[in-house]
Amino acid sequence: MPELPEVENVRRSLEALVVGKVIQSVQVRLPRIIRQPEDPRLFEVMLAGQTIDSIGRRGKYLIFSMPPLTMISHLRMEGQYRLADQGDPEVPHTHVIFQFTDGTELRYRDVRQFGTMDLAFNPSEFPAGLKSLGPEPFDDALDGRELYRRLHSHKAPIKAVLLQQTCIAGLGNIYVDEALFLSGIHPERSASQLTKRQCDKLLIDIRDVLTRAILTGGSSIKTYVNGYGRHGGFQMALNVYGREGQACNHCGQEIVKLRVAGRGTHVCLHCQPKPRTRRSVQTTATKRVTNQATTATKTAAPGQIGGNLE
Template identity: 80%
Template sequence: MPELPEVENVKRSLESLVIGKVIESVDVRLPRIVRCPDDPRLFEAMLAGITITGFGRRGKYLLFFVPPFTLVSHLRMEGQYRLADTGDEEAPHTHVVFRFTDGTELRYRDVRQFGTMDLVLTQDEYPQGLKSLGPEPFDKSLDGRELYKRLHARRAPIKAVLLDQTCIAGLGNIYVDEALFLSGIHPERSASVLTKKQCDGLLENIRDVLARAIEAGGSSIKTYVNGYGRHGGFQMALNVYGREGQACTRCGSEIVKLRVAGRGTHVCLHCQRRPRRRRAVVGAQATDKGRPQGKLVVPSKNADGGSIR
């Protein structure tokens, strides 16, 4: 958190608030947030006198276009940008301040201090995390067939694969849980066993839930606000995420919380059937009926180190 819908809403709010503003000075108060250049004083000097000409987004990364540079900002868990007038009271945990020539300033606040900023020449390579991202969920090049190719070779649980940003960019815990529920797919199911039809439906549901979340301003589960300081509203429309112990919106069964891929995961066990374990035959020999004989065992781990589904 924030995920693609939240970062998209931050981008849109900043587009209306600060495009065209000239940076007079920058004050970096927590040096480790700035990764590139490695000297925060150089970061401040490089941005002085620069005009913000636009914004972009790639996955969960927010891009400031400040020619000849691009500022790559990753909000991580709780990063926030707020526009204020110079002299207004500052919120605690304000770590970077961009002061503009018109008497306003853009403040970056991050309670958890996990966010990062990289200032690079626009023609240079982006940071590694950004370069390795998979396609955007709404890319025309991404269809059910392409998603099937990306999933078919992965034996890890589908939830783990969708959280991997090299598969599809921008998905996180909230919207993976929601998309899997809409698709009737248990999050522990191996990605490799999904059919082409299931991949078509999964991609459709990923796009549907993301589009509705963007329209609603994102989900304010904890501290998320956009550049105006406004909370999102999509948390009111969530089917499973954060609804442990409540009734499923589809069948009325109780929503349960599991641990999948190291993340808290919400699921309806009636609408999303838990996958069966496959049984393997050890020392099998063919009989005259073509059926194997031998001892049946249930392996505990697959090649990826996860449970076989």
């Protein structure tokens, strides 16, 4: 699924390609892509004659501003936008076409058919998933202290919490794995166990990996391309994601793949030590007490073993 860096690159390419264009007509070939309005034919009618004023992004959502309308698009697994000339051959799985008055058209392709589009007149009509998003990773109001506050009440694994989108918007499987590796945090560690210092570093590492991914066009792990049809290049710089069985770039130990929050998760167990379970902590404490008792027994004076017998 495209994550923040990929969606941001799609946004930037579409901003250069279609902002200012006037929609002549719209063809919806797969009605279930359109969630709002319920009738896809109304979607087509409402957009005819609209001018694309700007394209924004919130988390993994693309936001097409066409005052007084806003179109919210979520690419989900494999959604893609491509600009073409009218009459150019179409690729399979093209489900929505926005025809412009200048003879070009924006084509939405989605092999998995999970993507969605919503039309809204005001923010109160935005999809629930968009309205519930946490702050953007680069939000000035988000610092280590705020991240700690957001994480501290969650006992779930840190990876599961970061994937929820309500803590921080835009993170997905790839960049959560990468950020946790840079921070030396095992993905199964409870979010509530992170210290303030760890939250400071985690936010720095989240921003670092996202910045580098955006600058290199995102990660083309499967089918991702931007609005120009270009692949990203950050997959060449990944430390752990998709590198199961390979040597860690930092310590040389083998990268392993786990299952956390129902997602394939890549980790270096040397750089990201596995958190102790409650049972292991109790076992360690028991061993420590036993060792202390043994030492006391060996050093006790004659007649003191077992206590005072007088």
